[in-house]
């Protein structure tokens with residue numbers, strides 16, 4: 334299982350860049366990442382087809398906290414802090430910005 338070596342969020346560009354230990358470099362749009370938040374609240378909103386990031390601009394990450402060895406808690410600049418992103422989920426995200 335790949336493990337992230339570095340996570341760097343750039344508020345100016347709105348991009349989260351992850352460098353994995355297998356040298357894969359992944360760039361994720363933070364606004365899209367916010368919409369893909371895996372917490373129960375956001376999943377429920379998505380089921381109701383409510384755009385969870387609609388009232389929130391610009392895109393940013395306030396803090397990234399490690400959760401054990403398997404995930405990161407991403408605290409978005411809109412204050413939303415319930416998203417626990419397992420590495421395997423982050424790695425699987427395919428974005429078409």
Ligand SMILES: [Zn+2]
Pocket residue numbers: 370371372373374375376413415416
């Ligand atoms: Zn969420």
